[in-house]
Amino acid sequence: MSFRRLAPEPISADPPGSTESPLLTQSWLDLAFLHWAVDPADVAPLLPAGTVPDTLDGVTYVGLVAFRMHRVGWFRLPGIPYLGTFPETNVRLYSVDTHGRRGVVFRSLDASRLIPVAIARTAFQLPYLWSRMAIARHDDTITYTSTRRWPGPRGAHCRITVRVGESVADPTELEHFLTARWGLHNTFFERQLYLPNTHPRWPLHRAKLVECDENLIAAAGLPAPTGDPVSVLYSPGVPVRFGGPTRPGGIPTP
Structure with missing residues (x-):
């Protein structure tokens, strides 16, 4: 079956709308964004059905993003201090679906709390992995370390x-493309899902x-990437709200 899509949404630094009844709340803090250019042909087989690589001038990217997750909470409940706060490092790709919605696809998400890893793997079928992790800051220098424990490769x-x-007063087109993402694409029991999010404009x-x-x-x-990343950015972080997952076309799941 051929894949047909609408024109992608415009790239915007501002979220397309609000999430009035959030499924999840959290903050992403002290983020390092590293990106390398990659051939879309290498990315396409790794994306969920119903999505294709999102490209800028014919190129797509793989991102390595390290940060501190802070106080994950369900619905409108207060975020959890210990279990909901931990270092995370993810490998992500850039996608667009048949309805033109731009998003990210996570290939791996290393996190240092086993219980949130198990919940995310079960409830959302996201590729979370349990790792030994740390973040250390000295003046203007930040180091993120991670060694995987389970399920592997260990x-x-x-x-x-x-x-x-x-600070970045006026992000470039590429910097918008890599950071202004307002949802994730995933497959849940062989069904394509889109999980929207909203947060303030990134301070980069x-x-x-x-x-x-x-x-x-x-x-x-x-x-494996060769050479230096084409983009290295940092953000002190933003508060984030995730809405409920939708099927293709923006239909909420039951």
């Missing part, structure tokens, strides 16, 4: 150090990559 690792630079800083020793991208089924 020992998959990542060590990133970035030095935070000047350019950053210098001091160190990057990782094999998470290769472990996620992508070619």
Whole structure:
């Protein structure tokens, strides 16, 4: 069956709408965004049915994003201090579906709390993995470390150090493309789902990559990146609200 899609949504730094009744609330703090260009042909087989690689000037990207998850909460309940707060590092791809909705597809999400990992794997069928992780900051330099525990491959690792630079007053088209994402595509029991999110406009800083020793991208089924990333950004973070999942066409799931 051929894949037909509407024109993708415009790339905007602002969310397309609000999430009045959130399914999940959380904050993403101290984020490092590293991105490498990748051939869309290498990405297409890794995406859920009903989506194709989202491209900018014929190129798509793989992102390695390290940050601190803070106080995950369900519905309007207060976020959980301990179980809902932990380091996370994800490998993500960029997708667009038949209705033009741009999103991300997670190939792996390493996190340091086993119970949230188990819940996310079961409730949302997201590829969360339990890892030993830490984030250390010294002045304007931040180091993120991760070593995978379960389910594997055991020992998959990542060590990133970035030095935070000047704030970004006017993000480039590429910086918008890589960070202004308002939902994720996933497959849930062989059904395509889109999980929308909303948050304030990203406060971004350019950053210098001091160190990057990782094999998470290769472990996620992508070619190991060669050379330096084409984009390195930092953000102090944003509060985030996730709405309920929808089927293609924006129909809420029952």
